[in-house]
Amino acid sequence: MNHPEMPNLMPETATNADTGWRAVGVSRPHESAELHVLGQATYTDDIPELQGTLHAALGLSSKAHARILALDLAPVRAMPGVVAVLTAADIPGTNDCGPIIHDDPILVTDTVQYIGQPVFIVVADTHTNARRAARQANVTYEELPAIITPQQAKAAASYVLPPMRLERGDAQAAFERAPHVVKGELFVGGQEQFYLEGQIAYAIPKENRGMLVQCSTQHPSEMQHVVAHALGLHSHHVQVECRRMGGGFGGKESQSALWACGAALAAAHLKRPVKLRADRDDDMLVTGKRHCFWYEYEAGYDDEGRIVAARVDMTLRAGYSADLSGPVATRAVCHFDNCYYLSDVDIRAACGRTNTQSNTAFRGFGGPQGAIAIEYVIDEIARNLGKDALDIRTLNYYGIDERNQTPYGQVVAGNVLPELTAQLERSSEYRTRRAAIDAYNATSPVLKKGLALTPLKFGIAFNVTHLNQAGALVHVYVDGSVLVNHGGTEMGQGVNTKVMQVVAHELGVDLAHVRITATDTTKVSNTSATAASTGADLNGKAAQDAARRIRDRLAAFAVTLLGGEAADVQFHDDAVHVNGGSLPFVEVVQKAYLKRVQLWSDGFYATPNLSWDAKSMNGNPFSYYAYGAAVSEVVVDTLTGEWKLLRADALYDAGRSLNPALDIGQVEGAFIQGMGWLTTEQLWWNAAGKLMTHAPSTYKIPGISDCPEDFRVQLFDQPNVVDSIHRSKAVGEPPLLLPFSVFFAIRDAISAVAGHRVNPPLNAPATSEEILRAIDAVTENIASKMGSVPIFQASR
CATH class of the missing domain: 3.30.365.10 (Aldehyde oxidase/xanthine dehydrogenase, molybdopterin binding domain)
Structure with missing residues (x-):
């Protein structure tokens, strides 16, 4: 399995050269595994509540599309335990929590767009009292026509964004030359994230207009921004912290914003801590899902089964607002090819506006929906030709040195599919x-x-280039222990464990000596969401950069103790080795501290060689x-x-x-x-x-x-x-x-x-x-x- 790119492999760090010692590439338990099993892992709802904490619930629309003619909240205020009821008029800043386009109100003002859309917030002394009160509002509606399915959205030309299109070659001419053509329709439904821990935020007012928001979120920096905007504050007033989530899968990337803003608005208004925890039914009713897709497809192929032309029109059920539907559709377009070289294509995608929950990120982020369409086509071609579908798939695979450019212009490098498929076929x-x-x-x-x-075949990176960056902080204490903080969030996938392994490997210390703290916007700023499968890639590199800076300082100091050259210093087995001698890591650290050597560092990483032109839908959007x-x-x-x-x-x-x-x-x-x-x-x-x-x-x-x-x-x-x-x-x-x-x-x-x-x-x-x-x-x-x-x- 030789590849021309292999000579570009970077040399292994001197940390473990010629020693066999490694902290990466080995199986280690999840860093919170014992806490999970013992029930001691702290999730947002487990944080001890401060005295005076109140509980909020959302009042939800009962109509899919309607104008609010009258809103009587007196019965809500009269319910036991109710402290306050807030509407859009009580928002001091911007009434919006949309991640890209500002079309997603925190609370409805006059027109509801789906059943379950929040209209008001009720704050009470207990969670149960708040939920009971939220159902007592008297709302008078004037119902409007509603669009529910992506087919209806397309028929009505109802879109949240302009449709997009990617073309390569001349698909129409290729179809005219094709010996065979298959065409049809396909519907692939959406999916509920069904995280074990529902949406939740706990907001605590601080001095000088400050606000701490403990939030179950994949994107603390985004929550910081939307809360600051809603409260009419600067970002430095708002601190968002997330130790761990009980699952996210994309559902807590942008849509945790509603819950963070709701809790923060109530806390700021009442000057008291407020927790907003979604009941499971409300969570599923309010939040967006994986996008449903409706496809109209057509493919031309020859007698052997090789695809010579392909056309697909994908309509997404976006929901009532844009949310992340644009990037989801873009990734679907970029993954329609999956593993196959398509010479002449016409790929279209449209984000249908429907009167349903605004759909959002979900594991795969449009990639699975794009790829399943071409797999469906290949399955049909094989049956039409009376051949095994595996043979049609391998026939159409991307090549190693030719037939290796995607419809959006990126070269498919390091293609291991032929070897991988052959191995799986045998095993x-x-x-x-x-x-x-x-x-x-x-x-x-x-x-x-x-x-x-x-x-x-799945591309790794955010399609939006500037999101491919990360930061980290690493502290080495005088007792030799190491504390790490980075911008990624832990949702059970093990990103913290992997980052800890990376830092332990760089410093040559046992994994037990490394600890990670909660993700916190006051420690690492302007972070990207933990999404697009980039959590370990980005944050691992940033933490490695920070640890390497400390290691280099310690290496330079070690030669003053043991002699030799800094370039020859090795860190492994909890010790520092150079010039034939070694000292325990903790001893070197203690001596370095006395000599005023900096024992902490920040780190940063930006994925190189990425580019994307959204208008032409061309470039190199993926790292690999x-x-x-x-x-x-x-x-x-x-x-x-x-x-x-x-x-x-x-x-x-x-x-x-x-x-x-x-x-x-x-x-x-x-x-x-x-x-x-x-x-x-x-x-x-x-x-x-x-x-x-x-x-x-x-x-x-x-x-x-x-x-x-x-x-x-x-x-x-x-x-x-x-x-x-x-x-x-x-x-x-x-x-x-x-x-x-x-x-x-x-x-x-x-x-x-x-x-x-x-x-x-x-x-x-x-x-x-x-x-x-x-x-x-x-x-x-x-x-x-x-x-x-x-x-x-x-x-x-």
Whole structure:
């Protein structure tokens, strides 16, 4: 597996040269694992409440689209324990919490845009009293027409942003030359983040107009900005702190702003601490989800199955405001190609304005929605040609030295997909199992098995170039212990553990000597969200920079004690080594302190070689690509639509993993979460525009019984071709594409009903009802060709 980029690998730091000692690249427990198990990990709602703390709740709209003609809040104020009721008129600064475009009010002024939109804030002595009071308002509405689906949004030309388009080559001419063309429609639903810890903020007034906001958020700096704007203050008045989240998945990137602003507004108004904690039903009703996508697709291909032209029109359900829909659509456009070279393309995306929750970031951030469309196309091409879909996929892969430029102009470097796919094909026994499944299906009229191998290529970096920066602080104390702070946020993914390992590696100390503190806007400023799979990449590099500055100072000091050259000093095994001698790390630190050597440092990192022109949709938006592939085998009951995942094999390209145990856990979690998105997690709005799946009782995430008994996850170990942190690769979002294999295995099983002669019109999520609809469509198609109804269909 040689690549021309490999000679550019940077030499390993002298920290562990020729010693075999490493703090990175080894499995270590999550830094809070024991606290999690013992119930001692402090989340926002666990912070001891100060005396006088009040509790807030939101009064929500009951209409999808309507003008407020009258708002009677007297019954709310009369409820037990109520201290105050706030409306938009009580906001001293800007009534907006939109992350990009200012179209997202904190509280509605005159027109509600979806069921669940906040209209007022009630503050009471207890959480329960606040929630009960919030439901007592008398609101008179004048209802307006509502748009609910992306199809309706497109028909009405209702968009939150101008539609975008990316073209390469001449797609129309390529279609005219194409020997074969496949076209159709596809709907892929959204997904609730379903973090274990709901949205919450605890605001505490400080002296001189200061405000401390303890917030469960992926983006403390953004919360600092929106709170400052809402209160009419400067950013230096507002401190936002987050020790950890009980999950985020993107739902706490921008949409934690409503809760931070609500708590801070009430605290500033009453001069008392205020906690705003969302009930699960309210959380799901108010907050945005993964974007639903509706596709109109067309592809031209030759007799071998090579794609020669592609056209797709994607309409997103953005919701009532822009939020992050623009960047989500951009990433979908940039991931439509997935792993395949597309010479002539016409890719369009439009963010449909609907009277539903404003959809937002979710693990993958549009990438999965863009990539699944081309996978659906390839699946159809294979069936039309009577070939194995794996062969059509590998035929269309990006090349190593040619056919290696994306539609947006970036060269695909370090492409390990051919080797990775071949390894997985062998280890999963794909060909043997394919033959066995065909034999099984030939003798099984009701239960049908399906098999699919799907690959992924995922770009790592924020599409917005300036967001690719991070800062960190590292302190070494005179007892040799190390304290680290960085701008990333911990949501269970292990970014703090990885950053601790990086710092321990640079200073040559045991991991137990390193500790990380809560993310805090008063320590590292102007940080980016922990998102886009960049948490360890950016913050690891920034912390490495800070630790290396301290190490260099200590190295220069060590030669005054032991002689030799600073360049030859090594830090490992809790000691400093040079010139044939060594001293304990703590001793060197203590002596350095007495000589007034600076033992703390800041660090900074900005990802190099990035560019993006939003108008032309061209450039190098990604630092590198992560790759992977998965094989899934399912069995489907064609009479009930029930199905089960029998076995899953996943191989993921983590580069030189910083922590293999954490990374394998992330792959496993992403696989099951993505499987839920594509199979069971159905969002349903009724005709009035109310989200009916707004509780665990009506929204089905995968349970332990949905996990395959045979689940094989491995990491593809090969260093990154770019200078990422220790040549590792991100592992947050890309693995969510691995369960494409589950969806297409289900589709494969359905197509077996008709001997793989018909492409099942399967939408996602592939619920039992959706599976039965697809089976009916397949059998009706065959019946129309043969002039009869298959026996098993008639029996149903």
